[in-house]
Amino acid sequence: MMTMSKLKFADPYHENRIEDYFFFRWKLLRQPWGQPKGTERDDQEENSIQRMIVDEDGNIIACGRFHLNSPHEAQIRYMAVDTGQRGKGIGKMMMEELESLAISAGVKTIVLQARENALEFYLACGYTKVKETFLLYNDIQHYLMIKKI
Numbered sequence: 001m002m003t004m005s006k007l008k009f010a011d012p013y014h015e016n017r018i019e020d021y022f023f024f025r026w027k028l029l030r031q032p033w034g035q036p037k038g039t040e041r042d043d044q045e046e047n048s049i050q051r052m053i054v055d056e057d058g059n060i061i062a063c064g065r066f067h068l069n070s071p072h073e074a075q076i077r078y079m080a081v082d083t084g085q086r087g088k089g090i091g092k093m094m095m096e097e098l099e100s101l102a103i104s105a106g107v108k109t110i111v112l113q114a115r116e117n118a119l120e121f122y123l124a125c126g127y128t129k130v131k132e133t134f135l136l137y138n139d140i141q142h143y144l145m146i147k148k149i
């Protein structure tokens with residue numbers, strides 16, 4: 001388990017690093033499938049709570065976001081941890097941070113669309129698989145998952 005001593009959570013808008021943050025998101029979640037820049041964003045960015053984890057040198061090593069689907073339901077999207085930093089508890093720390101921020105916002109339920117490769121991760125974070133949903137880029141099967149917080 002990674003400690004936070006040399007890592008910190010930050011809001012990319014507050015830090016004036018939103019373009020670096022979107023680039024990180026694109027590199028991890030879009031570029032490997034040949035998708036152009038811009039496809040890593042949607043129309044909820046400015047209505048969302050955004051968080052990144054930065055290392056002691058200021059490198060972004062993780063990202064995640066949630067927006068509200070209704071006053072009591074949040075949806076987490078765009079979760080990613082840098083390839084060389086996986087398996088150290090960083091993804092789980094990001095989920096706990098987003099959940100804690102969601103609780104403060106009055107959220108009771110979190111939903112997400114899990115990529116098949118991340119199913120075990122979300123199960124380990126306490127989410128339940130509801131159903132198979134869509135296939136992204138003809139390749140990545142997604143599953144609706146839910147957690148009461």
Ligand SMILES: CC(C)(COP(=O)(O)OP(=O)(O)OC[C@H]1O[C@@H](n2cnc3c(N)ncnc32)[C@H](O)[C@@H]1OP(=O)(O)O)[C@@H](O)C(=O)NCCC(=O)NCCS
Binds near residue numbers: 079081082086120124
């Ligand atoms: C999914 C992802 C965010 C997980 O981040 P991570 O930092 O590697 O995960 P953690 O180290 O915090 O793991 C937390 C728990 O999930 C489990 N876990 C994580 N990845 C797993 C995997 N591929 N298979 C099985 N278990 C896994 C860990 O064993 C750990 O369990 P524990 O708490 O019982 O010890 C990361 O692998 C990633 O960025 N993947 C590519 C992008 C992606 O698919 N994002 C999800 C989009 S829906």
